[in-house]
Amino acid sequence: MTTYVLKTLWRHRTRTLLTVTGAAVAMFVFCFVGSVQEGLHRLTTGADADRSLIVFQESRFCPTSSRLPEDYARKIKAVPGVREVMPIQVWTNNCRASLDIIVFNGADPDQIRRTRPIKLTSGDWQTFSSRRDAAIVGRNVARRRGLKQGDQFSIGEISVKVTGIFESTVPAEENLIYTSLAFLQYTRGLDAAGLVTQHEVLLTEDADPDRVAAEIDAELRSGSVATRTRRKGAFQANTLSDLVDLIGLAHWLGYACVALVLSLVATTTVMSVQDRIKEYAVLQTIGVRPMRALRLVLAESTLLCVLGGSGGTLLALAVLGTGGFAIGAEGATISFQPSLGLAVTGVLVSLVVGVAAGIAPAVQAASVSIVTALRQA
Amino acid sequence: MTLVELRGVSKSFRKGDETITPLDHVDLSIARGEFVSLMGPSGTGKSTLLNLVSGIDRPDDGTIIVGGTEVTALSRSKLADWRAANLGYIFQTHNLIPVLTAYENVELPTLLLKLTSAQRRQRVELALEAVGLSDRADHYPRQLSGGQEQRVGIARAIVAHPQVVVADEPTGSLDAETSEQVQTLLQRLNKELEITLLMVTHDSDVAAIATRQLVLDHGKFLQRDAVVAAG
Ligand SMILES: Nc1ncnc2c1ncn2[C@@H]1O[C@H](COP(=O)(O)OP(=O)(O)OP(=O)(O)O)[C@@H](O)[C@H]1O
Ligand SMILES: [Mg+2]
Numbered sequence: 001m002t003t004y005v006l007k008t009l010w011r012h013r014t015r016t017l018l019t020v021t022g023a024a025v026a027m028f029v030f031c032f033v034g035s036v037q038e039g040l041h042r043l044t045t046g047a048d049a050d051r052s053l054i055v056f057q058e059s060r061f062c063p064t065s066s067r068l069p070e071d072y073a074r075k076i077k078a079v080p081g082v083r084e085v086m087p088i089q090v091w092t093n094n095c096r097a098s099l100d101i102i103v104f105n106g107a108d109p110d111q112i113r114r115t116r117p118i119k120l121t122s123g124d125w126q127t128f129s130s131r132r133d134a135a136i137v138g139r140n141v142a143r144r145r146g147l148k149q150g151d152q153f154s155i156g157e158i159s160v161k162v163t164g165i166f167e168s169t170v171p172a173e174e175n176l177i178y179t180s181l182a183f184l185q186y187t188r189g190l191d192a193a194g195l196v197t198q199h200e201v202l203l204t205e206d207a208d209p210d211r212v213a214a215e216i217d218a219e220l221r222s223g224s225v226a227t228r229t230r231r232k233g234a235f236q237a238n239t240l241s242d243l244v245d246l247i248g249l250a251h252w253l254g255y256a257c258v259a260l261v262l263s264l265v266a267t268t269t270v271m272s273v274q275d276r277i278k279e280y281a282v283l284q285t286i287g288v289r290p291m292r293a294l295r296l297v298l299a300e301s302t303l304l305c306v307l308g309g310s311g312g313t314l315l316a317l318a319v320l321g322t323g324g325f326a327i328g329a330e331g332a333t334i335s336f337q338p339s340l341g342l343a344v345t346g347v348l349v350s351l352v353v354g355v356a357a358g359i360a361p362a363v364q365a366a367s368v369s370i371v372t373a374l375r376q377a
Numbered sequence: 378m379t380l381v382e383l384r385g386v387s388k389s390f391r392k393g394d395e396t397i398t399p400l401d402h403v404d405l406s407i408a409r410g411e412f413v414s415l416m417g418p419s420g421t422g423k424s425t426l427l428n429l430v431s432g433i434d435r436p437d438d439g440t441i442i443v444g445g446t447e448v449t450a451l452s453r454s455k456l457a458d459w460r461a462a463n464l465g466y467i468f469q470t471h472n473l474i475p476v477l478t479a480y481e482n483v484e485l486p487t488l489l490l491k492l493t494s495a496q497r498r499q500r501v502e503l504a505l506e507a508v509g510l511s512d513r514a515d516h517y518p519r520q521l522s523g524g525q526e527q528r529v530g531i532a533r534a535i536v537a538h539p540q541v542v543v544a545d546e547p548t549g550s551l552d553a554e555t556s557e558q559v560q561t562l563l564q565r566l567n568k569e570l571e572i573t574l575l576m577v578t579h580d581s582d583v584a585a586i587a588t589r590q591l592v593l594d595h596g597k598f599l600q601r602d603a604v605v606a607a608g
Contacts (some may be wrong), residue, residue, distance in 0.1 A: 003486060007476040281471045285433050286533070287461025287489045289454045371431040374468070 001292075005299045012272065016304065019268040021252040023261045023308025023350070024315065031316035031346050033250045036327070038342065039171065039334040040247050043240075048117070048170045049233025053201040053213050058226040061239065063090035063331040067195045069224055070181075075223070076199055079215050081207030086111050089184040090197040090331045093155050097243055101328035102141065102155055104177045106184030107200075115202060118173060122149045123164020132183055135160035138174035140335050141169045143324030153177075157187055172236075175326040175333040197331075200232070204289060216328055239332040247334075258353060265357035270300040273361035280365040281373035294366040301358030302351065309350020379431060380573050381541060383409040386439035388425055399425050401596040402439065407541075410575045412567040414587035421593050423577040427543045430575065431464055432456040444540045461489040465534030467544035467573075468495070469549045471526040473518040479505065479529045480514040486537040504532040508562060524555030528562065535566060542566070544576040548583050560586050 009016045043049065055076060057066035073085040089106035109129035112118075120136065128134045137147050142165045148151055151162045160179055168174050185192045201216070203209060213229035220227045230238065237244055273280070280293050288296075317338035325336040383405040399422025407413050415423050428434035430443060432448045434454075441449045444463060451459055460466075473482045475548035483504050487497045505511045508528035518526055527547065534542050547563065548556035564586050566572045576587065584590050592599045 003481060004477060004485075011476045278472070279474055282468075282474070283485075284457060285431065285457075285460065285466050286486050287457050287464075287537075289457040291454060344452065371428050374433075374472075 001296065005296060005303065008272070009300065009303065015268060015272070018263055020303050020308035020311065022264045023305055024312035026257040026260045026264070027309040027312030027346055027350060028316045029312075030254050030349065031313050031342055032320070032336070033254040033257070034342050034345060035316070035336040035338065036247055036250060036334065037254075037322050038339060039326075039336055040237075040240075041171050042170075043332075043334055044169070044233040044237045046233075046366065049236070050201055050209065050231055052232045053203070053209060053216070053229050054232050055199040055201060055216060055220075055227050055229045056197075056235065058228045061330055062095040063092055063197045064095065066197050067192065068197070068199065068227065069223070070194050070196050072220060072223065072227070073199055075219055076201060076216055079212060079219055081204050081212040081215075082201055083204045084111075084115055084202040086115060086200045087181060087196040088198050088200055089181055089192060089195075091158065091184055091187065092328075092331045094328075095330055097327065097329040099325070099327055100144065101175070101326065101333055102145075102177065103175065103328065103331050103333060104135075104158065104160075104179055104184055106179045106180050106181040107298040109178075109180055115200075116168070116173065117170060118166045118168040120164045120166050123162075125164075127163040128178075129180075131161060131163060132180065133160050134163040134168050134183075135179045136164040137162050138176045140171075140174040140324040140326055141177060141323070144326070158184075171335045171337050172326075172333055175328065175335050179187075179297060186251075196287055201229070236332040239330045240328075240334065243327060243329055243334070258349060261309065261350070262353050262357050264362065265301050265305045265308075265354060268304065269297065269358050269361045270364075272300065273297055273365050277368055278373050278376055280368055281370045284307070284368070284370050285374070290366040293368075294362040297362035297365045298355055300317070300360040301361070302354035305354025305357060306347070306350045309353070310347050313343060313346030313350070316346070378407040378410050379406045380411075380444055381405070381428070381575070382442045383426075384440050384442075386426075386429060386436045386441060388422065388429060388434070388436050389524070392578060399596065400429075400436070403596055403598065405591075405598060407573065407575060409540075409573055410567075410571050412564070412586070412588045413576070414584035414590045415575065415577045416579065416584050416595055417593035419579075423593055424545050426593065427575065428543050430541070431466055431543055432460055433466075437593060439465070458489075461486060461537060463540045465537065465539040467527075467531055467534045467542065467547045468546035469546040471518070471530035473533075474530055475518050478515050478517055479510060479521065479532075482518070483527055483532045483536050486533060490527065490537060500536050500538075501532075504536040505529075507534045507535065507537060507566070522555070524551055524558055527551060527555070527559055531559070531566075533571060536572070539572070541573045541575065544574065546577055546579065548578065548580065556580075556583065 060066040070087050076085045086107050091104040093102045101325050128136050147162050153160050209231050216229045320336050320338040326333045385402045388400040429436050483501045489550050548559050567574050578584050
C-alpha cells in the first residue's frame with residue numbers, strides 16, 4: 001500500500017514537485033520569522049537580560065546621545081546589591097534600524113574577560129589587552145563581514161586590528177565588537193574623554209533588580225547627569241521598540257505561511273483524490289476498508305507536506321547558520337540563529353498541517369458511494 | 378449446497394420525481410461450483426444485482442446470504458473485510474490501478490489478508506500463471522493490450538481464493554478473439570479451480586459457456602432454455 005501512495009505521487013511528479021516546493025518556500029519563511037522571534041525572546045529573557053542592569057542617560061535613546069561620567073561607576077558600585085560595574089562606550093555605524101548594523105562596545109579588556117560569557121575561538125586575551133586598537137569580533141559579525149584574526153577593519157572614523165573572534169552563550173552578543181574603553185573614547189568625532197555611553201551593572205545573588213535600579217537612579221540624581229536604569233532585557237526591548245512592533249507583525253506572517261502550506265497541500269490532495277475517486281471505489285470493491293482509504297489519502301498529503309516542510313526548514317536553518325544575520329537599531333541587536341526548537345517546530349508544523357490538509361479529501365475517498373463512482377466512465 | 382441466496386430482494390432508485398424499481402422482491406439461489414450467466418434487456422437491473430451480491434450496494438428490502446454470511450447485515454467496513462476474503466469482482470473495463478504493475482495490481486487483494494510474504498508471492502504467481510500472463514508481471518496497464526488487461530483483472534479477482542466471483546460483462550469491451558480467450562479462461566476457473574461464478578453478459582454465445590443460464594426480465598428470473606423455446 002505504501003508503494004501505491006509513493007507511485008501515485010511519482011506519477012504526478014510535476015504536481016508533487018510544485019506542491020513540495022511551495023510548502024518548502026513557505027516553511028522557509030516560517031522558520032526565518034520564527035528565528036527572529038526567538039532572537040527577540042532571548043534578548044528579553046534569561047539571566048543576562050534579567051540579572052544585569054543598564055544605566056543610561058535619562059530620556060536619551062541613541063548611544064551617541066547618552067553621555068555619562070565614567071566615574072559614576074564608583075558611585076554605582078557603592079549601592080547595595082551591586083557586584084560589579086562596567087563602564088561601556090558604545091559606537092554604532094547606524095542609529096536607525098538596519099540589517100547590517102555594526103556595534104562597538106569599548107570596555108576594560110580584563111573586565112570583559114571576567115564578566116561576559118564569551119569564549120575566544122581564535123586569538124588570545126593577551127594581545128587584546130596589550131594593543132591599543134585591538135578588537136575582538138563576535139562570531140556573527142565576523143561571518144557577515146568575512147573577518148578573521150589579523151585583519152584590519154575600518155568603518156567610519158574607526159579602524160581596528162582584529163585580534164580575535166569570540167562566541168557567546170548570549171547570541172545577541174555575537175553581533176558586537178569589543179575594544180578597549182580608552183580606544184573608543186578617543187575616537188575622533190566621539191570626543192568622549194572621561195565619558196561613557198552606559199554602565200552595565202552586575203548584581204549580587206540576592207539583589208532585587210528593580211529595587212537596585214531605582215536606588216542607582218536616586219543616588220545619581222544629585223550628579224551632573226540624570227540617569228535611567230533598567231534591566232538589560234527591558235532596556236534592549238525598549239531600545240528596539242519599533243522593531244519589536246514590527247516583529248510582532250511578522251508573527252502573523254508566520255501564521256500566513258502555515259495557512260499557505262495548508263491550502264496548497266489541501267488543494268493538491270483534493271484534486272488528486274477527485275481525479276482518482278474511481279480508483280478508491282475499485283480499492284474498496286477489492287476489500288480496502290474505508291478507514292484504510294482514509295489513511296492512504298492522509299499519508300499522501302502528509303508525505304507532501306513533511307517532504308516540503310522539512311526541506312524548507314532545513315534550508316532555513318542552514319542559511320541562518322551560515323549567514324550571521326542580525327537586525328539592530330540604536331546599538332542593540334537581535335540575532336537570527338538556527339535552533340533545535342526551530343527545527344522541531346518546523347517539522348512538527350509540517351506534520352500537523354499535512355494531516356489537516358488531507359482530512360477533507362480523505363473523508364471523501366473513504367465515504368465515496370462505490371456504485372456511483374464505478375458507473376462513471 | 379447453496380452458496381448464494383437472495384430472498385425477497387428489492388432495490389429502487391429515485392430519478393427526479395420518478396422511482397425506478399429494477400429489482401422487486403426477487404429470489405435466487407446459486408449452488409457452490411455453479412457458473413451462472415445472466416442476460417436480459419438493458420436497464421433491467423443485472424448490474425444492480427451483482428452489486429448487491431458483492432455488498433458494494435445495499436437492497437431496500439430482503440436478505441442476501443453468501444457462504445453462510447448475511448451480507449445485508451454487515452457494516453460498511455465489515456463488508457470490506459468480507460469482500461477481501463470472499464469475493465472477486467471482474468469489471469467490464471478492467472479498472473486496474475494505472476500506477477501499479479500487473480504483479481502489484483494482482484498483489485493488492487492479498488495485502489488485505491493475513492498471509493506471509495512467501496504465500497503472497499506464490500498466490501500472485503499462480504494467479505498470473507492461471508491467466509497466462511506470468512511474462513507480463515512487470516508491465517504497467519498502459520503497456521498491455523485490452524485482453525491482457527482484462528486477464529490481469531481476472532487474476533486480481535481470483536488471487537484471494539474467493540468463494541464467489543462476479544463478472545459484469547467481462548467480454549463487453551473485447552474483440553471476438555480476445556473475448557474467446559477470456560471465455561475459455563472463465564470456464565477453466567469454474568471447472569479446474571471450482572470457482573462459483575455469476576456473470577452478466579449481453580452475448581448469448583458467451584452466456585452459453587455457463588452451466589446455468591438465466592434471463593432477468595421485469596424483475597423475474599427465467600430459465601434461458603424456456604425463453605429460447607417460447608421465442
Ligand atoms: N446509482 C443509480 N442511480 C440511479 N439510477 C440507477 C443507479 N443504478 C442503476 N440505476 C437504474 O437502475 C436500472 C438498472 O440499472 P442496471 O445498471 O442494473 O441495469 P443493467 O441491467 O445492468 O443494464 P445494462 O445491461 O445496460 O448494463 C436502470 O434503469 C438504471 O438507470
Ligand atoms: Mg449493467
